[in-house]
Amino acid sequence: MTTDNDPLATIKMELLELEGELTRRLQKMDRSDSRPKMDGAVGRLTFMDEFQQHQMSEHGRRNVEAQLGRVHAALARVTDGTYGKCVRCGLDIPPERLEFMPEAAYCVQCHSRV
Ligand SMILES: [Zn+2]
Numbered sequence: 001m002t003t004d005n006d007p008l009a010t011i012k013m014e015l016l017e018l019e020g021e022l023t024r025r026l027q028k029m030d031r032s033d034s035r036p037k038m039d040g041a042v043g044r045l046t047f048m049d050e051f052q053q054h055q056m057s058e059h060g061r062r063n064v065e066a067q068l069g070r071v072h073a074a075l076a077r078v079t080d081g082t083y084g085k086c087v088r089c090g091l092d093i094p095p096e097r098l099e100f101m102p103e104a105a106y107c108v109q110c111h112s113r114v
Pocket of ligand 1: 108
């Protein structure tokens, strides 16, 4: 008897792995946090550079946080039994899309509309 034919169990494991990886990435970002320094010693240009870099790392962080949110939502849908269906139109999300992005909540059509 094997249970390795249960696709949902596999997906759940993948999502949990993804969750762990994203969480680690966020922790790493927290440690290497590069806030702009306001200590007058830096010139205006340098400050703007640092500010931009900070904005970019903020952007990256928000991306990771957003993805983590989608992973959590996908895990909730695995529990609900609605995983793999588009949350907008209810159609099946193509398996190749889920393989590429297991946390996907929308089918391709709906994704391009949101
Ligand atoms: Zn859809």
